[in-house]
Amino acid sequence: MTLSRTELTAILIALATTLLVAAPVISIALLALQPEPELWQHLIAYVLPQALRDTAALLIGVGIVTLAVGAGTAWLVSAHDFPGRALMLWLLPLPLAIPTYLAAYVYVDLFEPLGLVHRALATAMSLPGAIAWLPSLRSLPGAVFVIGIVLYPYVYLSARAMFQHRSADFAEAAKILGADRWTTFRRVSLPMARPALAVGLALVSLETLNDIGASEYLGIRTLTVSVFTTWLNRGSLAGAAQLSLFMLAIVGVLIAIERFGRREGSVEFSSENPRLAPRTPLTGAYGWLAFTACLIPALLGFAVPLLYLLRESLRRGLLSMETTVWRDAGHTIALAAIATGAALLLGLVVIVAQRWRGSRLTNLSxxxxxxxYALPGTVLALGLLTPVLFIDNGFSKLAGWLSLASPGLVMVGSGAAVVIAYVIRFLAVPTGFIKAGFEHIPVDYDDSARAAGAPAITTLRVIQLPLLRPALFGAVIVVFVDCLKELPATLLLRPLNVETLATSIYQYASRGSFEEGALAALLIVAASIGPVVWLTRFADVPQGPV
Known part of the structure; x- marks a missing residue:
């Protein structure tokens, strides 16, 4: 069957998108071929041992915290009824609105020797020396706490999606065999939720590995921080590329572990009796204990940072239009909007090409x-540097050939490099949303339109796009907010003298005056709350009778 011009164009754009996403990895591999023997002697002796220890300890620690908090709270709100449960359904996912670097800056400010917590306790106890036992957050345990308390919703949301669909058959069988609630959770519900927990932990691990703001600020020398310092402080692109390949190997291991955790992970309910297990009422002390167990993570991961940012913004009068935060907000919105539009368009074309002409090439795309999304921002920025400079050099040579003035660094100077980084990193979001949306559109619609003589592009415009509107809307808000919060790639690829909200906050924190950037941080959090609430709007499903 011959391809129409529209179908051919879609396939070519899909293949070009494949090359765009693969370009940073190819670039890093080529950079890593350059020998750096002297640098590696230094790295092996002084950098890698600590970086590997800190990275492994951070991943394990954050994984344990997010698994305990996320799975525990998901089980409580899915399997039980208790006072305040309806409120917890909306509060528990909200730490997703707090970037890890913001949480780190807030908690360090609160717990530093002259911070708010120290001053409050000293006043209340009238014994300044009695608060010396307060922990220092500039440590590995501090980093595990800060990162874990804002990333646990990844595990919570994935685990809850499984827990709230518990079959009544399994619960009744366990009860007949004499299992109590704890045994049922440990021996039945938790193993059944393994695929969902694997997905959540994989996302947490990728976010932890991508983090640079919190890790660097808290003094944790992870591999990501080592790539950053090797590139900028030691001026070695090849050494940074070699470290980046090592990080990509770790990413591959994490993805393999996630796939292994999801193997044979399907759970089938009875087709004859597809009842969901009822929630168990918790009253009295047990009910309030459940409420408290759910409230504490939401307070620590969301309410504390939000209230601190509100307090600092109001106390310092930062709501005035005189601050440069509005200029930085304009840069942020412009870059995020362009990247969101590009990512949405490319994601749509990639999925449509597969829908129209399923083949090995379109499936690969x-x-x-x-x-x-699996590429850490620092690694992505490093991988884009060579292709972007190659394009800029091409513009300069073309200008010289045409006897025109050199345009300079077009890609870097215009912010195009940042937009490309955003598109590559977050392209997984629109492709995932749109692919899921198409799965709810019967192929019969396509066949009927084709039989009526409608071109493929008309079918897309008239039938499919209106049906895809919820998926497209979800992809837009998620990608836009992810772009607002993105720090590592923005920090390394932004044009000179151009700051976004995220990089502005990073600069304030680097100078030890994070509170001056409270309004910028507050704007990021405020923009993120809406999408998080939107993603949890279908939080509950009807349960069987108690």
Whole structure:
């Protein structure tokens, strides 16, 4: 069957998108071929041992915290009824609105020797020396706490999606065999939720590995921080590329572990009796204990940072229009809006090409398009540097050939490099949303339109796009907010003298005056709350009778 011009164009754009996402990895591999023997002697002796220890300890620690908090709270709100449960359904996911670097800056400010917590306790106890036992957050345990308390919703949301669909058959069988609630959770519900927990932990691990703001600020020398310092402080692109390849190997291991955790992970309910297990009422002390157990993570991960940012913004009068935060907000919105539009368009074309002409090439395009999220921002920025400079050099040579003035660094100077980084990193979001949306559109619609003589592009415009509107809307808000919060790639690829909200906050924190950037931080959090609430609007499903 011959391809129409529209179908051919879609396939070519899908293949170009594949090359775009793969370009940073190819670039890093080529950079890593350059020998750096002297640098590696230094790295092996002084950098890698600590970086590997800190990275492994951070991943394990954050994984344990997020698994305990996320799975525990998901089980409480899914399997039980208790006072305040309805409120917890909305509060528990909200720490997703707090970037890890913001949480780190807030908690260090609160717990530093002259911070708010120390001053409050000293006043209340009238014994300044009695608060010396307060922990220092500039440590590995501090980093595990800060990062874990804002990333646990990844595990919570994935675990809850499984827990709230518990079959009544399994619960009744366990009860007949004499299992109590704890045994049922440990021996039945938790193993059944393993695939969901694997997905949540994989996302947490990727976010932890991508983090640079919190890790660097808290003094944790992770591999990501080592790539950053090797590139900027030691001026070695090849050494940074070699470290980046090592990080990508770790990413591959994390993805393999997630796939292993999801193997044979399907759970089938009875087709004859598809009842959901009822929630168990918790009253009295047990009910309030459950409420407290759910409230504490939401307070620590969301309410404390939000209230601190509100207090600092109001106390310092930062709501005035005189601050440069509005200029930085304009840069942020412009870059995020362009990247969101580009990512949405490319994601749509990639999925449509697969829908129109399913083949190995289009399937490969979809698979590659969804791998960008696994690239840490620092690694992505390093991988884009060579292609972007190659394009800028091409513009300069073309200008010289035409006897025109050199345009300078077009890609870097215009912010195009930042937009490309955003598109590559977050392209997985629109492709995932749109692919899920198409799965709810019967192929019969396509066949009927084709039989009526409608071109593929008309079918897309008239039938499919209106049905895809919820998926497209979800993809837009998620990608836009992710772009607002993104720090590592923005920090390394932004034009000179251009700051976004995230990089502005980073600069304030680097100078030890994070509170001056409270309004910028508050704007990021405020923009993130809406999408988080939107993603949890279908938080509950009807349960069987108690």
């Amino acid at each position: 979809v698979a590659v398009a969804q791998t960008g």
